[in-house]
Amino acid sequence: MATVKYTDEHEWISVDNGVGTVGITDYAQEQLGDVVFVEVPDVGRSVAKGEAIAVVESVKAASDIYAPVSGEVVAANGALADAPGDVNLEPMGKGWFFRIRLADPKELDGLMDQAKYEAFVKSLA
């Protein structure tokens, strides 16, 4: 069973067998509006937690996506090049950005669970 955690930058990471799938939350896609372009990282890249690793462009603005944990990028969602709107349609499904092999699973402890993240989003309203 995958563990899903959230960052205060509105990214989610779903971890299964030491590999985390990363995307942005429904709140983030709602704030961004229609996504028109996503720049995903190269497979094989090593990243540190908090590093800007992807870019999402919407009709309103461009935003960096940060690595929620340290590790190595093992997959990137190339389908977003042709279908950036998937980020709006299914932000936690086919709108995923990249997969990362965790260097240190303990880093997950510093992230929010779903209840905490929902409370965090409510506090932003």
Place this chain on the structure above:
Amino acid sequence: MAATTASDTLKRTPLYALHVALGAKIVPFAGYEMPVQYPMGILNEHLHTRSAAGLFDVSHMGQIRLTAKPGRNAAVALERLVPGDIAGLKPGQMRYTQFTNDQGGILDDLMVTSTGDHLLLVVNAACKDADLAHIRRHLSDDVEIEPMFARGLLALQGPAAVDVLAAHAPQVRGMTFMTGSFVMIGGAECYVTRSGYTGCDGFEISTPADACESIARLLLADARAKPIGLGARDSLRLEAGLCLYGHDIDTTTTPVEAGLVWSIGKDRRAKGGFPGDQIIIRQIAGGPPRRRVGLRPEGRTIAREGTEIVDTGGAVLGKVTSGGFGPSLNGPLAMGYVDRAHAATGTKLALWCAAGRCRPRSWPCRSSSTPTGGADLMRTVPLPARQSVASARAMWRPHLEWQFAFPSGQRTPWRQ
């Protein structure tokens, strides 16, 4: 003491309640609470307007009526403030022009329509109070000046606009581009012009304040017409190469630099008689120091307003004044100013893309600690200097080079 919030001072158009009922996202714009998008979303609103019809609330814009005082001529008087050929307007004709200052800069851009008895002006919302004061200061001896800021203004745009409106007012089918006429819609007397700000065929409809909502509902009852917010209005006008006041033109840009010479009357270029005339006439003859150009980034990264434009050596040539994603173009596009030497069509330029500069954040983020500067290539493309329409069935088709193609028809100055 209670804090004063922004919404305390924001005004609402006659359609505010309708926007809320339609599920619009409301944002402050030019002192008004305006719909930036509806649930359909900016991309689909844009594409719907290009393929069918979009209804825009532009009631925040300023409508001003000028009437000549006995023995005076309102058009001749207005020409003292604008470089456009206003005296040459026949009843029912409409023209795009600008209020200029003594340096040749643009105080505002506006549409002027002659009804025969009056001149009807439509000015930008953010400028309307200043425009009114400007007109009063200079034209009070010649014209009665009547602000009609409470009236409604609807824009119905897109290839199906004529069918949607003609269902209620059949005579609009006979109207040609850039003309105006009094028309009864749903029992209310409106003033309709065949014009717009999208690059599509369409109409702008000036309504009595109390009839605005019922007319909007009447038009939206047609399945071809959908409500469209300010977000898509911006991407539509950007694709059409049309200037947005306060961004692409302002008091520091002249109509010549902005590529708006087509809107300056031939006679007026020869004789002047408007603020900044010497500078503007000199720039027409000798060329302006910089030019507004269309820009097509080669990748998918969007060049947004404020991004510096550099040459291949990194020297700054100017900056982007409007930039975004063109949904019909399916790619990024922008406009901006560059010095004259780099303004030729096809010039290779770059957009300076330092972290945190051309990538503004849309939600709270920490600032990037590792700026990754880099230049994304782009090139200049021709702006549509003026648009042409077929008399009634203007179709919008983007070319590769961001040009406009209409099947045939007269070439007419468009609102830029």
